[in-house]
Amino acid sequence: MAVTEIALTERLVAPWAEWAKQYREGRRLLEAGTYALTEGAIAAGCRVFAGYPITPATDIAEYMSKRLPQVGGYYMQAEDELAGMHMCAGASLGGLKAMTATSGPGFTLMHDAYGWAITNEIPLVVVDAMRVGPISGITGAPGQGEFYVARYCSHGGNIETIVLSPNSVQESFWLTIDAFNLAERFRTVVTILTDQVISDMFEDLFLPRDYAELGGIVVPRRHNLTMPFYPLNSDAMDVPPNIVGKGTGVCVSAYTHTEEGYDIEAMEAQWAQTYRLVNKIRHHREEILRYEAVGLEDAEVIAVAYGAASRTVKTGVLEARRRGVKAGFLRLISLWPFADELFGRDARYLVCELNYDGQLVREVMRAAPDKRKVHFMGKSGELHTVAEVAAALEGVARRDRIPELPYIWTEVR
Amino acid sequence: MNKLAAKYLRPSQIPTKACHGCGIGMIENWLLQALDEMGLKQEDVVFGTGIGCVGRQTFATWGGDNFGATHGRALAVATGLKIAQPDKKYLIVVGDGDAAAIGTSHLIHAARRNLGVTVICEDNMGYESTGGQFSPTTPAGYVTNSSPYGMAEPSFDPCDVVKAAGATFVAETTATQWHQTVKIVKKALENDGFSFVHVRFPCNENFGAYALGTRDTLKNLEWIWEHTQGRTVDGKETDFTWETGIKHDASNSRPEFSKILRDMNERVRAKMTEKGSGDGGH
Numbered sequence: 001m002a003v004t005e006i007a008l009t010e011r012l013v014a015p016w017a018e019w020a021k022q023y024r025e026g027r028r029l030l031e032a033g034t035y036a037l038t039e040g041a042i043a044a045g046c047r048v049f050a051g052y053p054i055t056p057a058t059d060i061a062e063y064m065s066k067r068l069p070q071v072g073g074y075y076m077q078a079e080d081e082l083a084g085m086h087m088c089a090g091a092s093l094g095g096l097k098a099m100t101a102t103s104g105p106g107f108t109l110m111h112d113a114y115g116w117a118i119t120n121e122i123p124l125v126v127v128d129a130m131r132v133g134p135i136s137g138i139t140g141a142p143g144q145g146e147f148y149v150a151r152y153c154s155h156g157g158n159i160e161t162i163v164l165s166p167n168s169v170q171e172s173f174w175l176t177i178d179a180f181n182l183a184e185r186f187r188t189v190v191t192i193l194t195d196q197v198i199s200d201m202f203e204d205l206f207l208p209r210d211y212a213e214l215g216g217i218v219v220p221r222r223h224n225l226t227m228p229f230y231p232l233n234s235d236a237m238d239v240p241p242n243i244v245g246k247g248t249g250v251c252v253s254a255y256t257h258t259e260e261g262y263d264i265e266a267m268e269a270q271w272a273q274t275y276r277l278v279n280k281i282r283h284h285r286e287e288i289l290r291y292e293a294v295g296l297e298d299a300e301v302i303a304v305a306y307g308a309a310s311r312t313v314k315t316g317v318l319e320a321r322r323r324g325v326k327a328g329f330l331r332l333i334s335l336w337p338f339a340d341e342l343f344g345r346d347a348r349y350l351v352c353e354l355n356y357d358g359q360l361v362r363e364v365m366r367a368a369p370d371k372r373k374v375h376f377m378g379k380s381g382e383l384h385t386v387a388e389v390a391a392a393l394e395g396v397a398r399r400d401r402i403p404e405l406p407y408i409w410t411e412v413r
Numbered sequence: 414m415n416k417l418a419a420k421y422l423r424p425s426q427i428p429t430k431a432c433h434g435c436g437i438g439m440i441e442n443w444l445l446q447a448l449d450e451m452g453l454k455q456e457d458v459v460f461g462t463g464i465g466c467v468g469r470q471t472f473a474t475w476g477g478d479n480f481g482a483t484h485g486r487a488l489a490v491a492t493g494l495k496i497a498q499p500d501k502k503y504l505i506v507v508g509d510g511d512a513a514a515i516g517t518s519h520l521i522h523a524a525r526r527n528l529g530v531t532v533i534c535e536d537n538m539g540y541e542s543t544g545g546q547f548s549p550t551t552p553a554g555y556v557t558n559s560s561p562y563g564m565a566e567p568s569f570d571p572c573d574v575v576k577a578a579g580a581t582f583v584a585e586t587t588a589t590q591w592h593q594t595v596k597i598v599k600k601a602l603e604n605d606g607f608s609f610v611h612v613r614f615p616c617n618e619n620f621g622a623y624a625l626g627t628r629d630t631l632k633n634l635e636w637i638w639e640h641t642q643g644r645t646v647d648g649k650e651t652d653f654t655w656e657t658g659i660k661h662d663a664s665n666s667r668p669e670f671s672k673i674l675r676d677m678n679e680r681v682r683a684k685m686t687e688k689g690s691g692d693g694g695h
Contacts, residue, residue, distance in 0.1 A: 048496060069681040074496050079522040086482065086489035093480065093490070094497020112483050244478045245498030247456030250421070251473045253481030254464065255456050262426060262473035263481070266481070 008020045008321065014333055015181075015290075016174030019217050023208040031205040033172045033198045034059035037127060038067060040176025041099050043211040044218055046125070048098035050087035052080055052106055055139040056128040056196040060101040081106035085113035085126065092122050093244045093252060096365035097180060101127035104146060104284040105136055105255040114189060115154030118161070118277065120252045120261075121187035121230065123221075123241050125179045129199040130307075132354070132381040141381040142196040142308050144354035150191045158274040160281035162186060162288055163336040165193045165306045169203035175333070176232025180247065181396060182288065185237050186280060195354070197308035197383065224248075226293060228259035232272035235279035237287070239375035254353055281337060282412025290333035291342060301397045304364055306332045308383060311387040315353045323390065325397045334358075343367040348396050349374045352389060356380045365412070375402055378409040417445040422640045423476045429619050431470040434630035436588035436614030440535055441471055443591060444504065447598035447624065458502045463487045463511035466542045466616070467535045471506050484518025488523040491530050492670070499671045502602055503530035510540055510552040513571045520571070524578035526609045531608040534571060537616040538624075545619025547642040555624040569597055575659045582605035583661040588614035589638040590657060595641065597659060605666035605672075611639055615653065 031037075038060050041049075049064035051057075065075040074091070078084035078234065081102050088098035102110065107128045117124050127149065132143035150163045162182055166175040172194065179190040208214060222240035229242045229250045242250045242261075251261030256270045281288070292310075294317060296302065301320075305313040310331040320327040328347070333338060343349070346369040351361035356378045365371035375396050388405055395403045403411050418427055422445075431437050446460065459477035462468040464484035472481035482490045495503060512520050512534040523530065538559050540546040546559035550571065554563040565597035576583045582604040584597040586694050594612060615621055615633035622628050625636055639645045643654035668676070 032500070050493060067676045069674075070685060072678055072682065074678070076492065076496070076674075080520045082486070083489040083519055083522070086486045087493035087496075090480075090490035090493025090495075091497045094494045096497045098493065112486065116483050116486075244480060244494060245459055245501050247477055249477060249479075251479040251481070253472055253479075254483045255472075255481065260473075261479070262423070263469075300577075406631065 001256060008298060011293045013257065013289065013291050015178055015217070016171070018319055019174055022216070023214070026206055028210040029205045029207065030202055031169060032202050033166070033169045033194060033199060033262060034200070035063055036169045036172040036205050037176050037192070037194065038063035039070060041125065041180065042071055043173075043208070043214055044177040045097045045220065046099045047071070047096045047179065047232040048076070048088060048091035049073070049100065050076040050078050050091070050098070051084040051100040051102060052078050054103045054106045055103040056131060056199045057103050057127060059199070060127060081109040082112050085110045085117070085124070086234070088124055089113055089117045089122050092124050095221060095223060095243050095245070099125040099127065101129065101218035103129050103131050104133050104143070106300045107146060107149065111154050115156060116254055117189045118159050119254070119273075120366045121241065122189070123183035123187055123258040124189045125176070125183055126191050127187055128193050128194040132312070136344050138197065138381055142213070142354055142383070143381065144195065144307060144309065144359070147178060147335060147353070150193050153191065159277045161336050162188060162334070163193055164189045164290065164333060165335055166198055166333070167307055167331065168198065169201065169205050172198060173205065173207065177218060178212070184219040184221065184241070185287075186284075187239055187241050188281070193307065195308045203227050230257055230259050231276060232259055232269070232350070233275050234392050235276065235283040237280055237284050243330035260288060285337050288315040288334050288337060288341055291339060292333065294329040295330040296330065296345070298326055299347055300326040301346070301350055301393055302328040303328050303350045303389060303393060304330045304332070304360065305352045306335060308362065309352050309354050312383050312386050313389050315386045316384065316393065318389040319386055322333060323394060325393050327393045327397070338363045338367065340367040344369070346370060347373070348400070350377055350396050350402070351375065352377045352384050352391055354379055354381075354383070356409040361412055377402060379407065414440070417449055419443060419635060421448065421476055422474050423447050426474045429470045429474055431466070434617045434620045436537070437467060437470045440533070440588055440594070440612055440614060441474065442596050444506070444533065444598055447595050447602065450604060451500060451599055454585070458504055459498065461487045461491050461503060461505045461530060461665060463507040463516065465508040465510045465690040466537060467506060467508035467541065468511065469542060485511045485514070486519065488516060488519040488528070488530070488532070492523060492526070492528055492563065494614070495529055495671045496674065499529070499675070504533065505530050507534045509534065509536040509538065509548045513569070515566055517574070520575060521578040524575040524580040524609065527579060527581055527606040529605055529669040529671060530605070531598070531610065532608065533598070534611045536562070536611060536613045536676055538613065539616070539620050544579055545616070545623055546608045551624075557620065557623055572609065572660050575607070575609040579607070580609050580661065582595045582608035583621040584609070584659045585611040585655065585657045587612060587637050587641055587655070587657060589634050589641065593657065600659065600662070603667050606665065606667065
C-alpha cells in the first residue's frame, strides 16, 4: 500500500503548549498517569491530600502519602470520600491548597462536599479516574460515565462548574497545574476527569528540574482579609480566597449567604449569590477553553472525543484521511463549561465516547447547527479500535451512517 | 445584649432564630463564660457548626471566624482546618443528628485520631427543626412525630462511642447544670486533643410537646433534671437515669493529630536534608 503524506494543521489550545517550550531542563522518566498527576499537584503547591483508596485512583493516594511530607504537606486517609473532600475543603479554607482523588463510586459520595465548596468559593481540585460502570462495574476497565455527573456535581442547581480531562501521562502533569490555577483564579472546585487508561498507563514523562522555578506559571494562594468575603452580583475572577483562622470574621456555610457569609433567607441574596456562582465562570469562558484540533479547516466529518478514547480516535482520523476521507479531529480538554463555540461548523460529527448511553454526544447535538448530522459511536469498557473509527468516518462521510459494527452502540434517542 | 454576648458574638445575628424557651442560647452563653474565664479572645477560637436546630441557631452568632458545615460534616471540615491552622481552639457545636446519626463516622474517627477540637453535642433528643422526629438519642419508647407508637429502636449514648474510639476527654451534662457545664467546657478546652461534651437540653415545641406532653419550658427542664437525679420531684423513681459529669479524662495524655503529622513531616525532611535532596526532588 502506498504511503500518502498528509499535511494537516494541528492545534493545541491549552496553556501548557507554551509551558512545555518554556521549561526544557529537567528529567525524562517512564511513569504512570497517576504519578504525573501527583507531581503536577506537588508542583502546583498542593500541600494537603485527603482521600479514600479506590481503583484506579489509589496510586495517587500512595504517591501523595510519600511526597507530601517531603514538601511539608499533609496526607490524610479519610473514613470515606465525602469526609475526604470535606477535609480538603477545610484545609483549603485554612489556607493550604488541597486535592482529593477517587473513582466513580467515591465520586458520587462527594456531592455533599461539592456543593459546600462551590457555594463557599473554596479552591479545590478533585480527580475522578473513571472506570466503566454503573456502580463498581469493572475496576480495571476505562469508562466515561461521569461527563454529566461532574457538571452536575451538586444538587440544587444555580452553579457552573469547571471540568478538565487529560489524554496522556505528560498532559496529566501540566493539566493538574492548570487545574490548581483555575481553582485559585475562579475560587471554585476544578474537577479532573481522567480514566483508568490514562491513570494506569506508563509513558514518557518530562518533569521540570525544580518546581520552585515554576513561579511564572503557578498561581499562588492569596488570602482575602477584608469584606466583602462574597462579592454579590459580581462576575469578577482573581478574587483572593477567604481564610478561616485569621480572625477576619468570615462565615462559611451551607446556606444562601450575605457578603459577610452568614445565612439569610431573602430572594435578593439568593439571586445575587447565583449571579456570582454562575457568571464568574460563564463570563470568562475564554479563560477556560482548552482543546486540540486536527484538520478542521476542510473536514467534512469531525470526530469528537476526550480522554483515553481520543487517542485511538485521533489515529482513526489520520487513517481515514489516508483513505481519502476529509476527516477532522476535535479533542475536548475543557469539558465544562461546554465548548459550544467549537461546533459552529455545519459539518458531520462523529462523537466517540466510552459509554453506551451517550453523554458527550448530547451536548454536541445541542451545540451543532444540525443535530441530525451528529452521529454517536459508544463503546463500553474498552477503547475504540483505529479500524472501527476509520470505518465509521468513511461510513458517515460517504453514506451518512455508521456501518454496523459489533459492540458499538450508535442509538442516542 | 449581655456583656459576654457583646464581647464575643455578632450583633447582627443576636437574638437568634431559636424558638421561645429553647436551651441553645442558654448553653451558648455558658460556652462564652468558659471562654471568658479562660481568657480566650475572639480571634483565638474558630466556631464550627452543622445542620439542624443547633447549627441553624448558633452558626454565625460567633463574632469571629465561623463555619457551618453540611449535615454531620463539621468534624471532617475541622480536621482539614486544624491541619492548616493548628494554633486555634476549635469549638464544634453540633446537634444529636450531626454527632450521633449522619456524622457519627466522622465523630468516631476524629476521636480515634485525637483531633484537637472540642465538640459540644447539644442534644435535644430528636430532629426538632424538621418537626420532631426521633433520633438515635431519643429515649426508647418515647412518642415523637415519626414514632407515634413509641420509638421502637434502642437509643445509644454518644459518650460511650467516643470513649471507645479514643477520645481523651468525655463529659456529659445538661441544660439544668450551669456551673458543672462551665467547668466541664473549660476542662475540655484545656485538652490538646479530642474533647467531647454531651449537653442535653429541652425542646419545648416538639420533644416537649409530643414526648412529654407540655410546651412549658420549666416543666421540660424539670424532666431533664429529674432524669439526672433518678428521682422525680415527688420522689418517684424515673424510668431511666442519665449519669452526668466527667466520664473520662485522659487530657493531654497522647499526641494531638495535627502534631503527629507535623512531627512526621519534620522527621521525613530531616532525613532528606541528611541525604542532601531538596524540596523539588521527586
